[in-house]
Amino acid sequence: MTGKKKIVVLPGDYIGPEIMAAGLTVLAAATQGTDFKYELIECPFGGAGIDQVGDPLPDETIQTAQQADAILLSAIGGPKWDQAPVRPEAGLLGIRSALNLFANIRPTQVSPAQIERSPLKGENVTGTDFVIVRELTSGAYFGQPRRLDQDEAVDTMYYSRAEIERIMAVGFQLAQQRKRHVTVVDKSNVLATSKLWRQIGQEFSHRYPDVQVDYRYVDAMSMAIIAHPAQFDVVITPNLFGDILSDEAAQITGSIGQIPSMSIGVNGPNLYEPIHGSAPDIAGKGIANPLSMVNTVAMMMAQSFNENQIAHKIQAAVDYVIAHKIVTSDMGGSQTTASMTQALVDFIREEN
Amino acid sequence: MTGKKKIVVLPGDYIGPEIMAAGLTVLAAATQGTDFKYELIECPFGGAGIDQVGDPLPDETIQTAQQADAILLSAIGGPKWDQAPVRPEAGLLGIRSALNLFANIRPTQVSPAQIERSPLKGENVTGTDFVIVRELTSGAYFGQPRRLDQDEAVDTMYYSRAEIERIMAVGFQLAQQRKRHVTVVDKSNVLATSKLWRQIGQEFSHRYPDVQVDYRYVDAMSMAIIAHPAQFDVVITPNLFGDILSDEAAQITGSIGQIPSMSIGVNGPNLYEPIHGSAPDIAGKGIANPLSMVNTVAMMMAQSFNENQIAHKIQAAVDYVIAHKIVTSDMGGSQTTASMTQALVDFIREEN
Ligand SMILES: CC(C)[C@H](C(=O)O)[C@@H](O)C(=O)O
Ligand SMILES: CC(C)[C@H](C(=O)O)[C@@H](O)C(=O)O
Numbered sequence: 001m002t003g004k005k006k007i008v009v010l011p012g013d014y015i016g017p018e019i020m021a022a023g024l025t026v027l028a029a030a031t032q033g034t035d036f037k038y039e040l041i042e043c044p045f046g047g048a049g050i051d052q053v054g055d056p057l058p059d060e061t062i063q064t065a066q067q068a069d070a071i072l073l074s075a076i077g078g079p080k081w082d083q084a085p086v087r088p089e090a091g092l093l094g095i096r097s098a099l100n101l102f103a104n105i106r107p108t109q110v111s112p113a114q115i116e117r118s119p120l121k122g123e124n125v126t127g128t129d130f131v132i133v134r135e136l137t138s139g140a141y142f143g144q145p146r147r148l149d150q151d152e153a154v155d156t157m158y159y160s161r162a163e164i165e166r167i168m169a170v171g172f173q174l175a176q177q178r179k180r181h182v183t184v185v186d187k188s189n190v191l192a193t194s195k196l197w198r199q200i201g202q203e204f205s206h207r208y209p210d211v212q213v214d215y216r217y218v219d220a221m222s223m224a225i226i227a228h229p230a231q232f233d234v235v236i237t238p239n240l241f242g243d244i245l246s247d248e249a250a251q252i253t254g255s256i257g258q259i260p261s262m263s264i265g266v267n268g269p270n271l272y273e274p275i276h277g278s279a280p281d282i283a284g285k286g287i288a289n290p291l292s293m294v295n296t297v298a299m300m301m302a303q304s305f306n307e308n309q310i311a312h313k314i315q316a317a318v319d320y321v322i323a324h325k326i327v328t329s330d331m332g333g334s335q336t337t338a339s340m341t342q343a344l345v346d347f348i349r350e351e352n
Numbered sequence: 353m354t355g356k357k358k359i360v361v362l363p364g365d366y367i368g369p370e371i372m373a374a375g376l377t378v379l380a381a382a383t384q385g386t387d388f389k390y391e392l393i394e395c396p397f398g399g400a401g402i403d404q405v406g407d408p409l410p411d412e413t414i415q416t417a418q419q420a421d422a423i424l425l426s427a428i429g430g431p432k433w434d435q436a437p438v439r440p441e442a443g444l445l446g447i448r449s450a451l452n453l454f455a456n457i458r459p460t461q462v463s464p465a466q467i468e469r470s471p472l473k474g475e476n477v478t479g480t481d482f483v484i485v486r487e488l489t490s491g492a493y494f495g496q497p498r499r500l501d502q503d504e505a506v507d508t509m510y511y512s513r514a515e516i517e518r519i520m521a522v523g524f525q526l527a528q529q530r531k532r533h534v535t536v537v538d539k540s541n542v543l544a545t546s547k548l549w550r551q552i553g554q555e556f557s558h559r560y561p562d563v564q565v566d567y568r569y570v571d572a573m574s575m576a577i578i579a580h581p582a583q584f585d586v587v588i589t590p591n592l593f594g595d596i597l598s599d600e601a602a603q604i605t606g607s608i609g610q611i612p613s614m615s616i617g618v619n620g621p622n623l624y625e626p627i628h629g630s631a632p633d634i635a636g637k638g639i640a641n642p643l644s645m646v647n648t649v650a651m652m653m654a655q656s657f658n659e660n661q662i663a664h665k666i667q668a669a670v671d672y673v674i675a676h677k678i679v680t681s682d683m684g685g686s687q688t689t690a691s692m693t694q695a696l697v698d699f700i701r702e703e704n
Contacts, residue, residue, distance in 0.1 A: 152510070246571075256575070
């Protein structure tokens, strides 16, 4: 494609817009003077969607997003909408479904410089570098029937073979570009959906003889992520297990405020978002750590636009502020969102 | 009740019988010369049940267990039965269901002496002392319909109000005997069963005004267990989430080979078991750590028989062998199962 790239911006709630502004400022600096041209299209979404148009996922937002080249989303939700008839999270589930964003990709890395921030002992966490590939549009979050009254409630976990095959394909192909090791996570000693999950995992292990495959029950996996995280490369999990395990994995890095994620679909645009929440307690104070959104922007540049140079420029700026402790209080510094963003921009301008 | 207590023994698979023997040897030593009299009734169960009578949970085992005063179970399952039409785990789910063992209680404690064994940094894990109360006979593990063919699979998560109320009652009452703090875990921003779970949690918070209650999504909880475990007291969770979180919690202690658990029913006997698996890799070598089973026996003496003195005697012996590093290789020592058990027995005899 040529011409201006269309980036749909969903600024989010509470600290969402604060860190989105920071990410877009860094994007502007990093693309200045390059051939990469883009246009930002902001749409109502999440809590802001409820406030503006009474819907966390307005039809127009879906249509605009479907035609975008990439979607940038910031943290959504919060106590303001606790009693809303439809909550901001419904927008998140809705956009995943509407855009068929079936694969959520979450890197979990612990660099030597950041080991001290991990709650794990150095010897337990050293060398950790894996990616969780979470199925995102089926399983317990979407299965029907779903029912709730005063006396009972039902959710349905459902997986079709086709849904499992397409997420396995993403995971196995990713492993071929990495350490050629896949861990298939399930609860196949109890759940029917997990039996099918494991069976298809075994079929893929035959189709990809160059990839080493092992299988873990989700409970054992929640232990292994703490005890021996460095053993993993690509971890493929159903939707619900992936929700739990990917947050656990993020926690062992000690750097939740820095981790980006990507959700990929079938033909449409990818969606990029930080993994953390909207942090209502610090919203409006100008002290939110912008790094997750900045890393999210870098991920978008590399993955959706193949602009690796621009992505590297942004990553170098991130490494620089961390190394010089030009960081917000959650990382032990005393910067504001604005001053930290300015330091990132200054670094990028000097490198240019 | 007077007379001999009936203890049903389900010795388990692989290292199961090895540590069961150790636990029973310690039980004999600790009760010698006391008024506590008991009779052991061994029944086929799990993999051993499949091998002996073709069923992981024979009817006779259920009937005998129903009439017992307590049930001691060791680790079950393993690769030997991977292709069996009915697997050992089905026996575990079956006995939970048949005996209505709806509440699984798992203590998570990190004593100062054991902090060094934790994969977490000392400052993260110090002061950890909480109990997970896991619903054990409903939820995703038991809901119907359940379906599996080559092309799709379905599991059902189901909870009734009555099922949630009885587990909440166990948790809130336990909190009243502890630090008066309950954490209700759910995924109520997505799942219908979790919405009912949280709603009933809120009702209980009004019924127990002396108990402080907070609410966590399961993904956030998987982070908090690593980041700030000392904040928790009693954690009440649905079946599937409890499976994952209780193993994660066990891992942060660094002492999986030592943790007992208890499952309580409505009127019948409680079931006691170590939390770890059957460790096929070290079975038959005589090197399995017996402490989990020994601690399981102590838990049974205190909880089912109110024999706190005997329980303390056993715990003192456990503290002694740990302090003097008379332990198996998984704890950094060089003892065998037999020699470690002998050290426990010797300590108990001297104290007598
Ligand atoms: C907000 C919630 C619906 C969402 C999820 O569980 O998928 C979030 O936790 C995530 O992981 O993206
Ligand atoms: C073996 C399995 C069925 C069981 C469970 O998941 O309940 C085990 O993991 C446990 O936690 O007791």
